[in-house]
Amino acid sequence: MGDIAKGVLGGAWSLLVGWILPTALNLGVLALAVAPSLRRTAVARRLWPDAAPGPMLVLLTASLLCGLVLHALQNLLYRLLEGYALWPARAYEAGCRRARAARSALADRTQLLGLERRARDGTALGPLAAADLVRVRSDPRLARAVRKDRRRTSAQRGLLQERLSRYPVDPAQIAPTRLGNAIRRFEEYGQNRYCLDTQLLSNELTGAAPDKLCRQVELARTSVDFFVALLAGHTAVAVLALATLPAASADVPPLLAAAGGLLVLVPLWYRAAVAATDEWAAAVRALVNAGRKPLAESLGLVLPKELAEERRMWTLVSRFSRIPFHERASALDRYRAAP
Known part of the structure; x- marks a missing residue:
């Protein structure tokens, strides 16, 4: 049982709570508010088989598949909400x-x-x-x-x-949206304090830092993922409800009520996602502060005693990872640990 619990609380927990659970909630709203009107359309009658499986099995399967799709598209969703993608x-x-x-x-x-x-x-x-x-x-x-x-x-x-x-x-x-700024504040933390580019060295940092710190960052992000997936699903269900209106004249009031209610909730989930970044920022701050030393050791470096020297070292490490090799990279030799 201990191994099972450990596995559930591992990476699968973030996927389940962050993406599959909100997808199931959105599909539940779709099944209750939109599906009855949607099944009356000619396209749905052709696609929906007469001997369909049980609704719970359909909901479970659809939640799993759609949750995995959203998880694969999370970078695009975040970039859209942060103001980096598809913005004029x-x-x-x-x-x-x-x-x-x-x-x-x-x-x-x-x-x-x-x-x-x-x-x-x-x-x-x-x-x-x-x-x-x-x-x-x-x-x-x-x-x-x-x-x-x-x-x-x-x-x-x-x-x-x-x-x-x-x-x-x-x-x-500064980013154009509140969520973008809330995330950007801890993305720039390592660069601002230590000249450590945590975006460039993200894999190295999480690979060298203690597992507990990495787990804190993952769990903190799960809350933000939940609200991002929830508002994305609400938007999709609302758009589908509005698109169903021309083919469902008898169900116009319920569809309008469902679409309106979902669109009203979208700003609420967005604010909740922004507020949830506070814990994520605290976890990333702890990861940078406490993970620098293990990162330096894993790279074969020794942290200098002076903060100014440490900032110079991380600047050189970031340049070494970002640009092609140059002879000036030999300046890192003064920080390398003895073999």
Whole structure:
């Protein structure tokens, strides 16, 4: 039983909970709300056999197959929701401008709250801090939000900081969507802190890091996968319900209600996916912080004592993996472990 439980809690668990379970839920909605009207169409009557297998067997089989297909297409789904794939150039640029403006506004609001708290505590503000205080207070775009922020409790102000933390530190890394920024913030963590390109060295890092850290990252991502698969399925079922309307005149109200309800839930699942990235970001942060040393050892390197030297080392390692070999790569010799 221990081996069985270990196998269930392995990689199959992420596939089951992240992709197959939400697919089963979406297919259940399809069977209850859309399938009765869909089976009355001429195409469905031709495709659907008279002696069809039991509905539970069909649902189970379809959930398994569609879940595997979604799992194979996960990169495309994520890139679409992050704003990297199938986005027109103008829409991408407009989304990035909105995201930069939202990040800047959140940063100014949190900065103002901090400066006003220091002023209330009697802490003397330096010239730069005093200038920032005047600048943010005089910004008409923030006046209404600032009035609300001043009435917030400490816990609510912490949530404001949490929203700001879902953006990348580097403004050049801003993505056009909230999910894209929430994911990009931990994709840039290793590069920002240690000059370690975790995207380029992802396989090396997860292969060298302790299994517990890798498992934490996998489980944290499963929650995001669940909501991504759920909203993708909701969108597909809603579109199918709307496409069925011309051939199902008698069932128009139920189909409209089903499509409308699913489309209303899509933004909710999107927000849930963005919030679920917090745990994923924490797991990736732990993986980078605690996995650097095993990674260096697996590459035959020794971590320098100085942080600046470590950043130089990871920069050289990233370049060595990204570009063709050059004689300048011999600069890595100073960090290599003794044979």
